[in-house]
Amino acid sequence: MEESxxxxxxxPTPIGNLDDFTFRAVKILNAVDVILAEDTRTSGKLLKHYDISKPLQSYHIFNEHKTVDKLVERLENGETMALVTDAGTPSISDPGFLLVRECLKAGIKLECLPGATAFVPALVKSGLPSDKFVFEGFLPHKKGRKTRLEFLATEDRTIILYESPHRLLKTIDQLTEHLGADRQASVSRELTKLHEETVNGSLEEIKVHFSQKPVKGEIVIIVDGKS
Structure with a gap:
């Protein structure tokens, strides 16, 4: 392997369309000793699609604190590993940060391949300013949520949020309350998939659209910053 x-x-793994995978990613996954996967069942489908046969080990938010020291020790002893998540780039609202931090402390060389990240196409498609933006990921579900929304009401950069389909309307309502019904926004769902959809307009217009039918798929919300 070149990067020995x-x-x-x-x-990074595809966020929907399995064709959104790089030649280098396939090469790396075929060459490492073990693949760390957020969900081995989900990653197993991707590996099967590309005929990659490598040992899979579970690495997710619920076990990373327990396993990270042992993984670093194995890397120090010469094993090579690749970390993948269910979709997108590791560490972006997914596991990865803790392992990267501990590897850097231990002097272990690591690389992050370029690839799929859901918020980039959503931002570009929104038509909202993309020269400066702030990525918020998922808002707190309970504690700290109101405080965060109040803070975002003063943000003048474009705001990027992730949301689940069953929380979308609640989040749009709360954004409307704190930022105003006329604030321009964009909601993208099912990016790269067959039923991909992007809705642009005011928060009020977006709420009306998504109130008319059940919402499915992973959601990216883009909101214009304060004028």
């Missing part, structure tokens, strides 16, 4: 001195690779 690298021990840990962070490999």
């Amino acid at each position: 001195s690298t021990q840990l690779y962070l490999v």
Whole structure:
């Protein structure tokens, strides 16, 4: 493998369309000793699609604190690993940060391959300013949510949020309350998939649209900053 001195690779995976995978990603996954996967069943489908046969080990938000020290030790002893998540780039609202931090402390060389990240196409498609933006990921579900919304009401950069389909209307309502019904926004769902949809307009217009039918798929919300 060309990058033989690298021990840990962070490999972005498709956010929907399995064709959105790079030649280098396939090469790396075929070459490492083990693949760390957020959900081995989900990653198994991707590996089967590309005929990759490598050992899979579970690495997710619920076990990363317990396993990270042992993984670093194995990397120090010469194993090579790749970290993948269910979709997108590791560490972006997904596991990965903790392992990267501990590897850097231990002097382990790592690389992150370029690849799919849901908020980039959603931002570009929104038509809202993309020269400066702030990525918020998922808002707190309970504690700190109101405080965060009040803070975002003063943000003058474009705001990027992730949301689940069953919380979308609640979040749109709360954004309307704190930012105003006329604030321009964009909601993208099912990016790269067959039923991909992007709705642009005011928060009020977007609420009306998504109130008319059940919402499915992963959601990216883009909101214009304060004028």
